[in-house]
Amino acid sequence: MIRTFGFPELLFILDGAKWTVLMSLAAFLFGGLLGLLVALARTSKIRPARFLALCYIQLFQGTPLLIQLFIVYFGLPIIGIRVELWLALITGLSLHASGFLAEIWRGSIQAVPEGQTEAARALGLGYISRMRDVVLPQAFRISLPATVGFMVNLVKGTALAALLGLTELTRAGQLMSNITFEPLKVYATVGLVYFAICLPLTLVSSRLERRLNARG
Amino acid sequence: MSQTTIHMNDVNKWFGTMHVLRDINLTVNKGEHLVLCGPSGSGKSTLIRCINALEEIQGGTIEVNGNVLGKKGANVDHVRRDVGMVFQQFNLFPHLTVLQNCMLAPRRIHRISEAEAKDKAMHFLEQVHIAEHGHKYPAQLSGGQQQRVAIARALCMGPQIMLFDEPTSALDPEMVKEVLDTMVGLADQGITMICVTHEMGFARAVAHRVIFMDRGEIIETAPPTEFFGNPQHERTRAFLSQILNH
């Protein structure tokens, strides 16, 4: 039976968006925590730590997100962890996010003038206090536009979950397209929902960027 | 030298609410050398930038070589072809060699052959004594050398009028002379020149008239001997005492 694209179909798609938002938030949260550690390693004085962090970042920036998700999805059971698809996806997306956020935050940490670290050291502050109280707050401000910009990429990245079979926004669209035979309308709708989620983030990001540039 | 080249009639200009040129009336004759001076923000740079339409004016008219610069960019192309300009920051094109900097506009606008453009460029580079650096990029030259290239680049278009916007202000002191010497040499050839500069020695040597501007107005115009020997206005005297006695 062929259905037309109407209100119930729209609701089904919007319901899929729930997963999109949930996965984005979770991946940002966990990826952020991990990414911060990697960024600190990348900017540390310890050479092997810097090198490992570099490899980590290159690994995630040099391979497609889709392949990262596949490897996590098929790799987790091999190391003895059997989890639901959605959990595997959040794991994969978090790892992906950590690589990119680490690189953004590395740049921001290095953009804080050297004098700040020296001044903090002159005051006798240890590494933890130097980072927590002096460098990271300034780096945070510098990184904000790019960080928010990356959130947009992360939201868009969750669409790949469709290819592994999780019924998020894009997969919901695929299903509705298959039963209505109206792909143009369906995918335009799906696109607009993503647009509605991403555009505010993009606008915030560019406003933050302008403010940062204005302040010099 | 009675032929009129530039005629500014009641020119007014605003930047937003700031009135930067007030009722400017100025006539420049063919072959005349003018020096414009005044405190910063007096509108002297803005005035010469209006002459080749880098700035739009809001009131009055400017006529250059018979072409009236009107509203909406009329005649801009004609005027710019007759007027060469040298900037404070040189503004050489960093990705082009010295020769290419000089050849670009003649090739694109006069549509001359590469060989011809190169000959012409070499001719003017020799005139400013920098021909041996023709293959170098701007970043490989000193400020004084860059500014001389900028002068040669403008000359390649065969302008009848040359505008100089503080050509020595961005230079290290030891390079000022080489640029001023080049400008003096140019003046001797009889080209019409308007120079915004505080180099009063240069003004004495080549200017037919020195013009003092303050707060968007022309305050005083006089030949250099009179201008420096017997300034009429209080503001001119104050300005001269500031720049001559430091």
Next chain:
Amino acid sequence: MNYTFDFTPIFQAWGLLAQGAWATVYISAISMALGLVFGIVLTALRMAPLAPLRAFAIGYIELVRNTPFLVQVFFIYFGMPELGLRLNAMEAAILTMTLNCSAYIAEIVRSGVESIRPGQIEAGKALGLSTPDVYRFIVFRPAIRAVYPSLCSQFVLMMLNTSLVASISAQELTYAAQMIDNRTFRSFEVYFVLGAIYLVLSQLFSVGLSMIGRVYFSYPTK
């Protein structure tokens, strides 16, 4: 962990992977070249003096940048036939990639153009050059040079993005890997090797692009 890794069936299918890798490079190169051209056109529209042109460019750029590439692929491949435009998978892949690339490139190129000092443009105008000539001969090269590193990392991201066109059966690298997966059931090994190939490709792209950059932008700066 008592899983035994077995990579042999994957390496036996190296021909398929090589073909796929070639297709990936091919799709990427064409889309980048076309995307660069359209991206520059979009930049020009984005900075045009006419408000409707600017609005069109901004609308296009933001629409593309704020929706997933995968949805764009589906929209073009499955949706366009409704409008009478029937494309095979490869055509749809290249078209979507190009449309997608151009929006990102336009944003990058614009920031490059904005980084050029106004004095450069004024000097060109003072010499009598027309506005198109000023942008073509004076602004273009320094502008691209200023943003070349961002442009390169964008290109690499785009190359990695081509993995998604496997979903419409465009026969590139990921598609080849999926065929091997279906045949061997060695999913982890397949995708592990696939990831390694992409890693090598992205390094090659980086090195290649920076070599092109070094030749094209060889002029010295202060």
